[in-house]
Amino acid sequence: MLTRNDALQRDDNDPLKHKRNDFSLPDNTIYLDGNSLGPLPKRVEQRCLDVVTKQWGQDLITSWNVHDWIGLPLKVGEKIAPLIGAAPGQVICCDSISVNLFKLLSAALKMAPGRTKIVSETSNFPTDLYMVQGLTEQLGEQHCQLHQVERHQLADAIDTDTAVVMLTQVDFRSGHMLDMQKITQAAHEVGALVIWDLAHSAGAVPVDLDGCNADFAVGCGYKYLNGGPGAPAFVYVATRHQASLRQPLSGWMGHASPFAFDTAYEAAPGIEKMLCGTPSILSMSALDEALDVFRDVTMQQLRAKSVALTEYCLALMQQQGLLQHLKLVSPEQSSDRGSQLAFAHAHGYAICQALIARGIIADFRAPDILRIGFAPLYNRYVDVFDLVDALAAIINSETYLDDGFQRRHKVT
Numbered sequence: 001m002l003t004r005n006d007a008l009q010r011d012d013n014d015p016l017k018h019k020r021n022d023f024s025l026p027d028n029t030i031y032l033d034g035n036s037l038g039p040l041p042k043r044v045e046q047r048c049l050d051v052v053t054k055q056w057g058q059d060l061i062t063s064w065n066v067h068d069w070i071g072l073p074l075k076v077g078e079k080i081a082p083l084i085g086a087a088p089g090q091v092i093c094c095d096s097i098s099v100n101l102f103k104l105l106s107a108a109l110k111m112a113p114g115r116t117k118i119v120s121e122t123s124n125f126p127t128d129l130y131m132v133q134g135l136t137e138q139l140g141e142q143h144c145q146l147h148q149v150e151r152h153q154l155a156d157a158i159d160t161d162t163a164v165v166m167l168t169q170v171d172f173r174s175g176h177m178l179d180m181q182k183i184t185q186a187a188h189e190v191g192a193l194v195i196w197d198l199a200h201s202a203g204a205v206p207v208d209l210d211g212c213n214a215d216f217a218v219g220c221g222y223k224y225l226n227g228g229p230g231a232p233a234f235v236y237v238a239t240r241h242q243a244s245l246r247q248p249l250s251g252w253m254g255h256a257s258p259f260a261f262d263t264a265y266e267a268a269p270g271i272e273k274m275l276c277g278t279p280s281i282l283s284m285s286a287l288d289e290a291l292d293v294f295r296d297v298t299m300q301q302l303r304a305k306s307v308a309l310t311e312y313c314l315a316l317m318q319q320q321g322l323l324q325h326l327k328l329v330s331p332e333q334s335s336d337r338g339s340q341l342a343f344a345h346a347h348g349y350a351i352c353q354a355l356i357a358r359g360i361i362a363d364f365r366a367p368d369i370l371r372i373g374f375a376p377l378y379n380r381y382v383d384v385f386d387l388v389d390a391l392a393a394i395i396n397s398e399t400y401l402d403d404g405f406q407r408r409h410k411v412t
């Protein structure tokens with residue numbers, strides 16, 4: 001029998017327990033949605049104040065040099081690099097995942113002459129698929145076609161006609177984690193390039209882009225990296241591809257010498273060529289500061305606690321008989337999952353609303369998925385215990401049927 005005291009004991013023995021203090025978390029709230037929007041790291045508050053009042057307010061335009069605003073995209077990229085197994089010079093912070101995908105998809109298609117096929121999964125995050133559809137409209141079907149397949153059809157779909165394989169490593173709904181090493185190798189064997197979306201991987205699971213011989217990747221600043229709402233994304237281009245890569249959004253920040261104000265575009269030689277326009281300094285400064293939370297932990301430590309939290313959650317749900325009602329759609333094996341659990345229930349949306357009414361924040365993904373994100377930097381075992389307790393109360397009493405929990409908000 002697992003008890004609440006046992007949960008408190010686990011927290012006491014947790015080698016990462018001090019990290020929770022790095023975050024400003026509201027009282028009486030259990031936050032299990034760091035996979036959608038990471039919470040506020042305490043140090044970010046002071047940094048934002050400083051950037052606004054001192055850097056912008058007092059030092060004005062001199063801050064581009066004095067506070068190295070101009071170097072921020074590269075600096076932030078280099079802070080993200082060790083979290084995703086990238087050696088220096090391959091990661092830069094800019095734009096959103098969607099925009100970075102457009103740059104990479106166009107560039108990768110150009111690098112695969114004669115090939116037109118882009119392979120992805122039907123279950124991929126829709127924006128990833130939309131960006132290919134937009135590119136097809138631009139280039140025409142004869143130059144770019146999206147092949148969406150089910151997961152079990154991936155191996156067959158990746159063939160000698162394939163220009164690009166575009167996949168999200170950790171599925172945003174189910175948390176299923178793809179084998180990056182194996183898929184990258186299979187794609188390379190038939191001459192295809194791979195773009196990895198690390199939205200639910202970066203800061204959540206250990207990633208080894210260089211070790212997997214990855215070509216390209218994108219990822220999110222506002223999920224597990226805690227950069228704040230709308231924080232800029234990042235993009236990775238393996239060193240070996242940087243010289244030949246041509247990205248279509250040839251803005252001045254990606255120019256070899258933006259302040260020469262030359263009339264002809266000449267791409268910067270390295271990863272800076274992925275930049276387009278002026279970086280959003282307020283937002284990027286917040287992300288820069290937020291990343292320092294990772295300075296004294298390893299992704300292996302975080303992974304160990306993440307696995308322990310998800311296993312503990314499932315054990316508690318089993319004990320409460322909840323798994324008959326909430327069907328686990330995440331893989332059973334923790335090695336096949338990211339840092340989240342997903343459960344299907346016909347009233348998934350209402351159950352999520354009932355949890356929120358009790359101060360427990362999770363989220364819902366259409367059509368019927370209750371999604372629970374576990375962030376080992378600040379989530380405690382006792383949070384998981386209280387979550388399962390609340391779930392049991394909601395399910396057993398069927399309070400989710402109350403009218404108040406049925407109304408759909410714009411953002412779920």
Ligand SMILES: *Cc1c(COP(=O)(O)O)cnc(C)c1O
Pocket residue numbers: 096097098099125127128168172197199200220233
């Ligand atoms: C969150 C998420 C995105 C977000 O894309 P933006 O363009 O940065 O808003 C993209 N892909 C995946 C898989 C995501 O989970």
